[in-house]
Amino acid sequence: MNKLNFDINTVEFEYGNRKYKIETGKVARQATASVMVSSGDLSVLTTVVAQKDNDPLKDFFPLAVFYQEKFYAAGRIPGGFF
Numbered sequence: 001m002n003k004l005n006f007d008i009n010t011v012e013f014e015y016g017n018r019k020y021k022i023e024t025g026k027v028a029r030q031a032t033a034s035v036m037v038s039s040g041d042l043s044v045l046t047t048v049v050a051q052k053d054n055d056p057l058k059d060f061f062p063l064a065v066f067y068q069e070k071f072y073a074a075g076r077i078p079g080g081f082f
Contacts, residue, residue, distance in 0.1 A: 007024075008024070008026050022038075
């Protein structure tokens with residue numbers, strides 16, 4: 001089993017008139033790396049999962065992006081559940 005990194009780092013700072021908080025390693029611990037950026041009621045979670053060993057036969061870097069927005073985050077609750 002791979003060794004998981006449970007080091008939690010937090011940085012808080014002000015930019016303009018807003019306070020920001022950057023946390024690594026607190027959530028999504030099974031990912032290779034994770035960063036959560038928070039400002040007020042807004043939070044953004046970014047995760048990366050990568051292989052430890054690369055394949056020398058591949059001459060490209062496979063990349064996939066999955067974006068998921070929840071309807072309730074924008075104040076819209078989908079119907080049809082009743």
